[in-house]
Amino acid sequence: MNHLDILIPFGLPQAELARDLTRQCKAPALAMLLARSKNTHPPQNLDPFSRALPHEHWISRQFGLTAADGKDERSNSPPASAAILQAHGRQTMEGHWFVLQPAHIHVARDHLVLTDIGQLELDEAHSRRLFQSALPLFEEIGRTLIYIDAATWMMRADDWAGLRTSSPQAASGRNIDIWMPEGPGELAWRKLQNEVQMQWFSESLNEEREMRGRKPVNSLWIWGGGNAANTSAMSATTTYQAAFNLSGWPQALAPAASRQSASAPETILAATGERGLLMLDDLLEAGLANEWGVWLQRVEALDAAWFAPLLQALREKRLDSLSLILTGQDKLLHLTATASSLRRFWVKPSLGKLAAQA
Known part of the structure; x- marks a missing residue:
């Protein structure tokens, strides 16, 4: 796998709690990835009254359900049927x-x-x-x-x-x-x-x-x-050769041949293909329920289980690059890290980007 997009619904916490949460959070691998990544896409502030959440709009665009320019997204939910x-x-x-x-x-x-x-x-x-x-x-x-x-x-x-x-x-x-x-x-x-x-x-x-x-x-x-006839463009639109751990309706978007389950990063790193998508939705339930203590615990669990091994794979060049697509209730942050960006030793690890965008 050369590049991995990691979609993290509710990776961006509630604005008024974000600074306190990032100060309490012990997620060193995520802090390294965030601090030494680059904003490959401008941060997005979405309409808080949009009829779908930012991660739902994002994944719809990736699989050709909605226009790439995102026009008229506010007016309707993704046409997932x-x-x-x-x-x-x-x-x-x-x-x-x-x-x-x-x-x-x-x-x-x-x-x-x-x-x-x-x-x-x-x-x-x-x-x-x-x-x-x-x-x-x-x-x-x-x-x-x-x-x-x-x-x-x-x-x-x-x-x-x-x-x-x-x-x-x-x-x-x-x-x-x-x-x-x-x-x-x-x-x-x-x-x-x-x-x-x-x-x-x-x-x-x-x-x-x-x-x-x-x-x-x-x-x-x-x-x-x-x-019902509007599915023909989906497989042709997506650039992903593998899609891991999609849940709910997004699972239906990926072609059956590309849908995979991964309980550990090694499964992803061993997969063939230029580009993969990993969905980590562990924070979604806590974010929807405004249970930020639970959110904090789950971020730390994700750090140990996923971010630390993927950070190491990036350092060892077993992965060329990875992008973190972090969303909140009405915001989206897209960052990309590479082996070369990790060498910016003068940039201290920090979760500050989560609070800056929340």
Whole structure:
């Protein structure tokens, strides 16, 4: 592997806590990489009300889902539905499809809040029960609903092609009024969503979940609308020969031949190809939940498990270069380190770039 892009969602901490966190953090390898890397791309301040998080927009561009110039990203979530259909063997599907994800919405003092979907822990059997419960409501209005996996269902709605939606991660922990769909079909969706919510209110499944200390599944989140035929350009657009540890919907973007799992850097270093992508999403859950003590612990764990070995590989020229793509709630920092940049001995290791950009 000659070059490795490392995508780190929520590698940039919350602005008001960033300086304190970087002072407390013991991550010497990351500090070396950050201090002696170069800004190969200008830091980006994104719209805080964009309908997807910075790492979601970035990965969409890398695999050709959205335009390379990033135009109009604020207005819609990444059109992930077509890639998900293709990844699950439904290449022959036609029409405009949306991703539907079972969700938990809770009542705050004066508004409704979407809980991080990744925390639902919805298993296959329970998800299928909810799917069968909701299915007649979709069939009554002529909507095709299909089951992909426990966390992912799909709905066809050709006449809603212009509906602007938000990714669940962008809306997570926030007032959902700001992130609800807008455009063709928005009122019809809200009516359908309300009917599903009422249907699930009486489900014994949710009582069972609450007895086990889990959140009830009380709603559906819609996002990712796209035409099922629009996957042909993805494989041709990406420059990655290997993509490691992609999770969630980004996993569907990489061609099956390039998707790999790596529990240690040696697997990546042994891979063939000019360019690889590694996703380290260990900080994502803590960032979405604003659990910055947990975030701190996980940065230090990543340093030992990943950054220290990769730093050594860079020094030994087993890796020509690596880029750190660090994102936050509305910021993105892209830095590149090489063996030669590491020789700048007069630059002291520091995590300061995380605080400067947060």
